[in-house]
Amino acid sequence: MTPFFPRTKRTSLPRPATAAAWLMASCALFSPNATSAQQLLSGSDGTSADTTTITTGTANTNAAALPGAPAVEDTAAITTGSISTDSGEPLLNDPTIDEDMARTNLRENTVDGLRSQLDIDRNDAQGIRLGSFVLKPTLGQTYNFESNKTGSSKESRSYLETGLKGTLTSDWSRHQLTVTGEGTWQHNVSGSGETEPTADLEAALRLDLSEQTTATLKAGYHFEREDSTDPNAVSDASTQSGIDQYTLGAGIERDFGILRGSAKVDFDRYVYGNVDLENGDTLSLKDRNRNAGAVTVRVGYELSPALIPFIEASAGKSIYDLREDTLGFERSYDSYGARAGIEADLGEKLNGEVALGYQTYRFDDNRLDELKGFTIDGLINWSPQRGTDVTYGISTGLEPSTTAGESGAMVYTLSSRATHELRTALVARLSNSLTFRNFPTGSSDDEKVWLTGAGLTWDLNRYLALTGDVSYEHTTRDSGPATNIARVGVGLTLRR
Secondary structure, three states: OOOOOOOOOOOOOOOOOOHHHHHHHHHHHHOOOHHHHHHHHHOOOOOOOOEEEEEEOOEEEEHHHOOOOOOOOOEEEEEEOOOOOOOOOOOOOOOOOOOOOOOOOOOOOOOOOOOOOOOOOOOOOOOEEEOOEEEEEEEEEEEEEEEEEEOOEEEEEEEEEEEEEEEEEEOOOOOEEEEEEEEEEEEEEEEOOOOOOEEEEEEEEEEEOOOOEEEEEEEEEEEEEOOOOOOOOOOOEEEOOEEEEEEEEEEEEEEEOOEEEEEEEEEEEEEEOOEEEOOOOEEOOHHHOEEEEEEEEEEEEOOEOOEEEEEEEEEEEEEEOOOOOOOOOOOOEEEEEEEEEEEEEOOOOEEEEEEEEEEEEEEOOOOOOOEEEEEEEEEEEEEEEOOEEEEEEEEEEEEEOOOOOOOEEEEEEEEEEEEEEEEOOEEEEEEEEEEEEEOOOOOOOOEEEEEEEEEEEEEOOOOEEEEEEEEEEEEEEOOOOOEEEEEEEEEEEEEO
């Protein structure tokens, strides 16, 4: 199950015991004369000021209760067992769409913002301990070939891609801070084609305010280059705009018996860089820079620990830096949405969430029609057998347009992703997604994008892995030629 704000089991550390207390208890267990065990610690007079109770599973042995043991003035309890800490490595991006292969460049978050529990890039290395934190760095280098065909036009390139990823997780008895970062850089070795660098950085602080209340604070940064096949891309550009996204968020969740209430506030800042045109000029896209904020409230009812239906409402505002864009339209808008759905948690085998709702963007410019439509969002994690994990996802996003008189598009994505352990050190991956971009108003062409990919990861040892990937992408529009992109790559991944 993917809750609104992740909940983590809280544990408390046991009180430390002295070496003398452990020795006394061991002697009491294995010596036929319990008094002699006491004398080892307290002397020949048999007096003792501290006695220890050892609890291991269900066995309880009290040295003070043994025959001949002296009276107890102070008792310290030691509990041995597993201490559960949430030190798992979160996903940086939407796991149902491979960021290295996806071309659907959504600049607005999906309605639900769900994240899968499936970690395709497993990192079993122990990591590097830095005080009360654990750092797990990953360095990857791949060699790739890409073929891009649109109508009768075809271009190809070979390129090197360097990726750096790291997770820094606190190891505290209470609260948790997780910092994740990932970046990729591409360099063309031969051929022609636009490089696609990316960068992600996110910090999340979970505050365990009480047994029933959890607060979350988040901050992040994301960079990507706008794809040339995106409807908002500039057609005669040699290099598309780089998009910087800054995020802030705060939320709180509380249990009220069988009711679960939560609320969160999200803020996003979008900054668009200049576009390099084929004739050598540059085009500024600062009229697309904007700030977006939203408040979301959610209430769930616990039918059982495994089933929790919920309702959710949100309201937000998006304000562009410039009141009018270069075509004279006021693009700022108010957003409203509502959803109803159900969370299900049937254990590690099956869990997830699905919801139906309605979302609308109301623009300040009366010439722009209201962008609205029904939304469906869900994520299901299924493990049919040990070593096999499958994720099914469906998401809805609203994407503002830059075309004159056009409000924007409703974007629906259906996806699946699976991993299977062929051998202990060999993991196979398979992913598929189908994206439908629908423009309910205006004259823009609707678009369909089908993406499929497969890959293998062979762990040579605990720290080094060999990877191989192949993917194919097919894009069709109501008018104009289709686009076909094929990629294949091999590489090495170093983990610590």
